[in-house]
Amino acid sequence: MNTFHEINTPLRTIMTPGPVEVDPRVLRAMSTPILGQFDPAFTQMMNETMEMLRRVFQTKNKWAFPIDGTSRAGIEAVLCSVLEQGDRVLIPIYGRFGHLLTEIAERNGADIHIMECEWGEVFDQEEIISEIKRVKPKVVAIVHGETSTGCIQPLDKIGPACRELDVLCIVDAVATIGGTEVKVDEWQLDAVIGGTQKCLSVPSGMAPITYNERIEQIITVRKKVEKGIATEHDFLDVKQQPIRSNYFDLSQLQDYWGPRRLNHHTEATSMLYALREGIRIVLQEGLKERFERHRLHEKALVEGIKAMGLELFNDVPWKLPMVTCINIPVGIDGDSVRTMLLQQFGIEIASSFGPLHGKIWRIGSMGYSCRKENILFVLAALEAVLIRHGASLQVGKGLQAALTVYEVSHLVVK
């Protein structure tokens, strides 16, 4: 490794639950020369991005902007700005990313109450609401779409119940934003974190968030402008505990994204270009049309998998539309199949975590990766590789079933 060459990567077909293939228009946007962070041409782009994010989140919230970090940075920014030492938090866990919420809340000194169900299940909303009434938390933190299990948790009753009980509802919608409905206002969610590298088809490295005035109120009380840039009126008594992180302090980020434009970090210029272009493409396609497209390709993939003779792990009414989990057939080495898919076909699919490791494969159909040729290619390749591994299959049936789905669809498939 004494001389290093310019980047020369293989071109992959990425069918994981993220990161997924980036729309070529987004890739091009990133090669735009940069602007200074306070250049009026750049602050206008920041404002446009906020306005487009509101539409993607289906909200009228004032605050909708990205955190400069990967998805979990967005989650940590919201949780550490809201939670003080000893605050009670209820976290229903149905997969790995529920544990992540616990992890982050715990490190912030919160008093954690968890509910757990088996991986592959989700909660009856009434069950969670009963627990909210019993535990009386300040915050309910919950995952909308669990990529680790391929399940989606309905939230339309939990949000309104939280509002009625004066509990804050914070939602990890990293996997679902841009791929299926995330109705922030209609479901009365107080703060929602999205991901870029999944259904938005933007590279990892930013986390769009939105929150309402209930959250803003808490943050504002804890506000503390950093020395070196604070002016006199910023030196107020901080009565509550100050936010433990400077980087994730939403009260300072508001001053940066708001009209005051108070210097905090230096906005990640090229990633903002990417996010802006990514959500522009989402809105250009149309939310409804985009969600329908995700459903169609999911159907083709699922029908193909089943026709092949494989079994779905998440063949349930609460299946996450953009993640299809397949039980690894008995006697087949799951990792060997994935390796051969990558080495022979340049296709990447995923394994899973914790109790599901070695038991399922996960195929993502998200954003730009969610298109006909990718679905057909992954079905064809999976069949070939499984035959090579000695599995007994309905040979040739998978692609036929998928093609039929596309044929009878009224959608013009891209």
Next chain:
Amino acid sequence: MNTFHEINTPLRTIMTPGPVEVDPRVLRAMSTPILGQFDPAFTQMMNETMEMLRRVFQTKNKWAFPIDGTSRAGIEAVLCSVLEQGDRVLIPIYGRFGHLLTEIAERNGADIHIMECEWGEVFDQEEIISEIKRVKPKVVAIVHGETSTGCIQPLDKIGPACRELDVLCIVDAVATIGGTEVKVDEWQLDAVIGGTQKCLSVPSGMAPITYNERIEQIITVRKKVEKGIATEHDFLDVKQQPIRSNYFDLSQLQDYWGPRRLNHHTEATSMLYALREGIRIVLQEGLKERFERHRLHEKALVEGIKAMGLELFNDVPWKLPMVTCINIPVGIDGDSVRTMLLQQFGIEIASSFGPLHGKIWRIGSMGYSCRKENILFVLAALEAVLIRHGASLQVGKGLQAALTVYEVSHLVVK
């Protein structure tokens, strides 16, 4: 704002102390299609980036990798992973970014001891060493190059003194890395944070850091692998206080960047492409040659400014080579000059913060922005704009002085 168009930015000449113009090769690298984070082709790039970072930091440290966030994310990652509640920290402050170190350490519960000198000055190293002996801190945190004042703090004696006194020395080299010497091993610095958007000419959004086994030891004791991915042997008793942040937990990041490749965040693919290409270009140019180039253009700029009849704020032996601060002449509206530079010439220069706000302009000459045509253009434009603002100047002298510097230089100027 009902329809949003594709990105169509003006092209600027960016002469601020960051973010600066990005090398076109870096911009192109970012439009490379992405890879999955565990794709062998990608993990190889992660390893290559680590190896190149070691060379840029002039260290043999095992750990050298980027934090996925802007520069202050790197600072926070190091400080919050090292500092526990009540740990004593000594912070010598000579500008805004010293205050930022205080801010971050304070929010992490540290017991802060500061030394301050006037903005525009730096410390005698012996003075700091005496204070270290008196305060007996666990950590000294200090800024290497203060962009807010254009000053550089020598560290070659402070590092060895810290080592001798068993104190950790943590350095913010955000402004200096890639632009002037940052000798991590020779100066015996324990942890150093670099910035991408300054002398490396990579967009903001990543923070390369390096640290040695003294830091690693502390982090390892505080290690806590998150639930959902931890295996049995990870559930050790955590005797010390666990690190308060999940996102910035260097013990988990080590497992992600090290051979275990334990899933943490999803690496910011395109930003890693950018960083890899940026530091590859640095090494291709050569560190020594790159630092000389920065010195040459600094000299041309400084001679031009002086010949024009303007006064430097940082005309001192401890001038930061890549930031030139100019006293705003009496009677001239500094912001009006900056606005006219931007609107008429498309050139961006900076104002400053705190006590220097409205008193100085700051011109950066960093990375790809640090080249002859930019230096000559900013001198020409500044003269024209100042004449337009009624300043009395040595008309025509600035460019002549700069051209003379270039003529007599032995360097082949790019």
